[in-house]
Amino acid sequence: MAEVVPVQVHPWPMTEGQLAVLKEAKAGADLEMKIIPTRAVPGLHARVLGLGGPPPWVSDCALVSNPCDVDSVRHALIWMLTAPADDERGFMAKDWLEAVLGDEIAELPTPECKCRCGNKLAVRNYHPLNGCCEPCFEEGCYLVEGMCFCD
Known part of the structure; x- marks a missing residue:
């Protein structure tokens, strides 16, 4: 049986169109797991799929500027589920803090x-x-x- 992985999504709830795009993106991603979209909440320390923008709290996020584009959602989903923790290709907590506090943030x-x-x-x-x-x-x-x- 395939592993079942929750995927935090923001904003929530997802529209019917966003859910259909996510299903199509997952089908084309060739991942050996099942995903369950869930509401993103602060404090879970998991990457968030940001459909249209990041959540309003500090988090590592796969930003999708056009949530209707299957390829964009697929690339974001693959990064969320397979990239190592130190991979900085997403919108990371450091980027979020720099956007709010300025460019002087050092991890x-x-x-x-x-x-x-x-x-x-x-x-x-x-x-x-x-x-x-x-x-x-x-x-x-x-x-x-x-x-x-x-x-």
Whole structure:
């Protein structure tokens, strides 16, 4: 059975014409998955299919200036579902912030655990007092000679 993937769409609800274009675009995209259009909401950390423009919140978005053009929707859909997370061909959160705040926005790289275990520090597991990832913090590894014993 094919994987079922929700695709966030803005604006919502979709018109009958937009839904027909999306179905035709998906059929021509040669993707090994089924898609379910869903209402885009802030905070889901997924790419948004922006039909006519971006949503009014910060998000990574595949903009489709002409939602009636099947080829444009197909290219946007393929990018949304297959491009790696660091692919900046879409309208990214950084672009959204620059449009609102100006051109002085700089993205900071994700820090690594100071224990050099190789873990990337997500917001949920970053401990600001010592810069260790959650496993190292819980195991008490910290910065013992720069080695992590939590492998």
